[in-house]
Amino acid sequence: MSTTQSERLRELLEPLVTSQGLDLEEIAVDSVGRKKVLRVVVDSDSGADLDAVADVSRALSAKLDETNAMGDAAYDLEVGTPGAERALTEHRHYVRATDRLVKFQLAEGGELIARILKADDEGLDVEVPGVKGRKPTARRLGFAEIDKARVQVEFNRKDKAAEKDMKEEEEA
Template sequence: MSTTQSERLRELLEPLVTSQGLDLEEIAVDSVGRKRVLRVVVDSETGADLDAIADVSRALSAKLDESDAMGEGEYTLEVGTPGAERLLTQPRHYVRATGRLVKFQLAEGGELVARIVAVDDEGLDLEVPGVKGRRPTARRVALADVARARVQVEFNRKDSTDGTDSTGSTDSRTEKDMKEEEEA
């Protein structure tokens, strides 16, 4: 039987979150002054939209109200998603991050920034970006060799296969820039 409040909350809330088609990623109870805050982080294979977050938040609130898991004192329930720069801790996190740029801390020491191309039970197929005009290189890393991994936020990402950005454009100029050039 669980002994910590977080473990008891996980046992109580995880089946409810799962029934909503989501994964329970994290539970944390923090004290903020005299108030307590229960933070619940959820996600799914396709991501959790605002409607799903609202639905699970209402369900969790009702479940917590009918139990004594949070005790008698007041608390605030916050339900959200892992965020853009999420820490990857489970194999399913790596699958969800396929195509994303990730910063890896390797167990043997050292750091690697690469894009996840594919994930299987043993490890990750990565594409290490080329530097100074060089082509990207492929690399295989075993999951056991990863000490820590965090998704990186990318602005103006270029597609590695055809040089286009996320809009399909190879031109970084704005419409305004192009119009001004036409008028000149």
């Protein structure tokens, strides 16, 4: 059985990432000219801050140098977190996206934009925003109904704490 370089790197690096309290989300090896670039994406339930990313980057760099897993050729190591509009591909991604607006490509065709309210083992409770003054509606989506899902960026959304503070000020 042949394994790819990315699979071998995942086997080598995942325990190290996990020991730092993070999940290894993605590994990609790309060639840029004569140099290779190893891109590693990490995350956690509480998010990965800059210090955590820097710590795991140093640990990965040391492990790669120690094992010579990238060979003798020059390479760059890039460690980061998933982007703002990340694809949701695993159960933990849906849990982490709770209270976020997500665009779903449905297996039956069509798409749905909704906010994840709750994720469990069978699927999601979502809220579909109301349009033109209509109230939002609740819906249940089973994982089998979802073909693809991607978090949407919201620029004007107030967080719940800010909304609660504003409501309390109005009532006073």
